[in-house]
Amino acid sequence: MKNDASHATFLNDLKSALPPAALRDPAPRYLHEPRGRWTGHACAIVAPETAGQAASALRLAAAAGVPVVPFGGGTGLVGGQVADGGAAPLLISLERMTRIRAIYPDENAMVVEAGAILSDVHDAASAAGRLFPLSIAAKGSARIGGLLATNAGGVNVLRYGNARDLCLGLEVVMPSGDIWHGLKRLRKDNTGYDLRNLLIGSEGTLGLITAATLKLAPRPAGEGTALIVVDSPAAALKLLALARDHMGEGVSAFELMHRQCLAFLAETMPQVRQPFADPPEWFVLIDVGLARGLDPAGALAALFADALSAGLASDGLIAQSEAQRADFWSLRESVPEANRHIGSVSSHDVSLPLGAVAEFIERGAEVIGAIGQFRINCFGHLGDGNLHYNVFPMPGHSRADHEDQRDTIKRAVHDLVHDMEGSVSAEHGIGRLKVEDLERYADPAKLAAMRAIKAALDPQGIMNPGAVLRVP
Numbered sequence: 288m289k290n291d292a293s294h295a296t297f298l299n300d301l302k303s304a305l306p307p308a309a310l311r312d313p314a315p316r317y318l319h320e321p322r323g324r325w326t327g328h329a330c331a332i333v334a335p336e337t338a339g340q341a342a343s344a345l346r347l348a349a350a351a352g353v354p355v356v357p358f359g360g361g362t363g364l365v366g367g368q369v370a371d372g373g374a375a376p377l378l379i380s381l382e383r384m385t386r387i388r389a390i391y392p393d394e395n396a397m398v399v400e401a402g403a404i405l406s407d408v409h410d411a412a413s414a415a416g417r418l419f420p421l422s423i424a425a426k427g428s429a430r431i432g433g434l435l436a437t438n439a440g441g442v443n444v445l446r447y448g449n450a451r452d453l454c455l456g457l458e459v460v461m462p463s464g465d466i467w468h469g470l471k472r473l474r475k476d477n478t479g480y481d482l483r484n485l486l487i488g489s490e491g492t493l494g495l496i497t498a499a500t501l502k503l504a505p506r507p508a509g510e511g512t513a514l515i516v517v518d519s520p521a522a523a524l525k526l527l528a529l530a531r532d533h534m535g536e537g538v539s540a541f542e543l544m545h546r547q548c549l550a551f552l553a554e555t556m557p558q559v560r561q562p563f564a565d566p567p568e569w570f571v572l573i574d575v576g577l578a579r580g581l582d583p584a585g586a587l588a589a590l591f592a593d594a595l596s597a598g599l600a601s602d603g604l605i606a607q608s609e610a611q612r613a614d615f616w617s618l619r620e621s622v623p624e625a626n627r628h629i630g631s632v633s634s635h636d637v638s639l640p641l642g643a644v645a646e647f648i649e650r651g652a653e654v655i656g657a658i659g660q661f662r663i664n665c666f667g668h669l670g671d672g673n674l675h676y677n678v679f680p681m682p683g684h685s686r687a688d689h690e691d692q693r694d695t696i697k698r699a700v701h702d703l704v705h706d707m708e709g710s711v712s713a714e715h716g717i718g719r720l721k722v723e724d725l726e727r728y729a730d731p732a733k734l735a736a737m738r739a740i741k742a743a744l745d746p747q748g749i750m751n752p753g754a755v756l757r758v759p
């Protein structure tokens with residue numbers, strides 16, 4: 288934006304181009320992110336109702352050189368949706384584009400607008416007798432556009448893949464204001480560069496997603512859940528292989544947890560039912576969903592018996608009711624909140640090749656031990672090689688006591704992950720939080736290609752500047 292006069296002209300043009308209902312007041316919910324790390328600013332906030340209105344807004348922003356920040360449910364954890372520096376941007380919220388445009392149960396596909404809330408998409412798929420398998424704890428607030436823009440994962444990636452794997456097509460307003468009509472329902476389409484997969488995971492830096500064709504799955508006829516005690520993460524991985532031998536793709540989730548999870552839950556959330564009288568060092572939550580005619584509890588019992596005789600498991604609980612399944616899941620899903628109550632010194636969401644997970648956990652403890660005395664809470668989506676590796680102060684200390692060690696810890700953990708050919712961002716993306724990490728760890732040729740793509744698609748650099756890539 289060049290001066291006050293052109294700023295006023297831009298705002299006037301915006302008001303003329305959009306209906307009054309599309310103009311939003313700058314409420315705090317648009318400018319704060321869930322962990323309170325950033326406070327954003329905006330010169331205007333609009334909530335278009337159609338892709339055409341979104342395109343008009345973007346075209347005006349491009350003409351005036353005003354940055355644009357796409358905004359979904361505001362649940363992102365890396366600051367991608369919160370611009371805290373540079374020129375005040377136009378924030379485009381998808382909150383009024385929430386329609387389910389079409390469902391094709393026989394094709395296992397549905398077309399939804401980018402502002403649809405994940406739990407509403409679940410409900411719509413379910414009403415059509417189908418499953419949309421992407422699920423995260425923020426499903427009541429996160430919107431489809433945001434989930435695709437961050438390539439969200441969650442607990443069912445093991446079986447169904449992440450957001451990228453669950454998308455067949457996109458409708459996108461490009462930085463020029465042109466609309467790319469890519470809402471195909473094709474499983475095979477080899478017509479040149481894959482724009483869809485480029486836009487997914489681009490965190491609002493290459494375009495504004497306004498609708499998507501999503502892939503659905505059959506609903507499992509029966510589901511079962513078990514907690515199984517294992518000797519070590521290495522044994523847990525062998526158990527996963529055994530579970531897949533038994534049930535193939537029926538294994539929907541496989542979550543590793545350490546005794547520290549139980550200790551933090553006991554300390555901060557005593558209302559969460561503790562399943563073990565004597566808390567084990569390591570255990571897994573395994574969730575299965577099977578087709579008609581198969582008995583999930585029986586299949587889990589057979590797996591447990593084999594795991595016992597192979598020396599992979601020493602104890603276990605198989606849920607006997609839906610209420611008990613919910614209890615087991617509540618244990619897993621409450622861990623992030625318990626962690627928040629304790630207050631981590633440094634948190635890491637990393638992924639590793641499956642074969643390197645056990646060694647990483649051992650070496651990680653050594654690396655942290657060399658820095659100082661800390662408690663480590665390591666848990667996560669083991670089936671995806673995705674660990675939440677979080678470092679906490681010892682009892683009687685607080686995170687503030689270790690302020691000066693945070694960067695050292697983060698660097699040490701991320702260096703180890705990188706050495707072991709892992710990723711320092713398994714879920715959530717880069718946003719504004721991990722720009723330096725991307726610069727440090729990304730392959731130079733990849734980084735150069737990313738910068739070239741950004742320059743080609745968004746030559747003015749107006750789409751979410753400062754997210755993913757540093758402003759040149």
Ligand SMILES: Cc1cc2nc3c(=O)[nH]c(=O)nc-3n(C[C@H](O)[C@H](O)[C@H](O)COP(=O)(O)OP(=O)(O)OC[C@H]3O[C@@H](n4cnc5c(N)ncnc54)[C@H](O)[C@@H]3O)c2cc1C
Binds near residue numbers: 366434440754
């Ligand atoms: C409690 C909780 C649990 C979570 N659990 C998981 C988890 O298990 N797995 C996981 O992967 N993630 C998880 N997340 C993070 C998750 O990735 C994001 O919450 C979600 O994907 C973002 O959706 P949103 O609609 O809130 O997007 P926002 O937070 O609004 O935006 C996120 C990013 O996407 C961009 N964006 C938003 N909408 C669009 C659009 N229409 N077009 C282009 N860009 C857009 C924004 O500019 C920003 O860069 C969790 C978050 C919370 C708060």
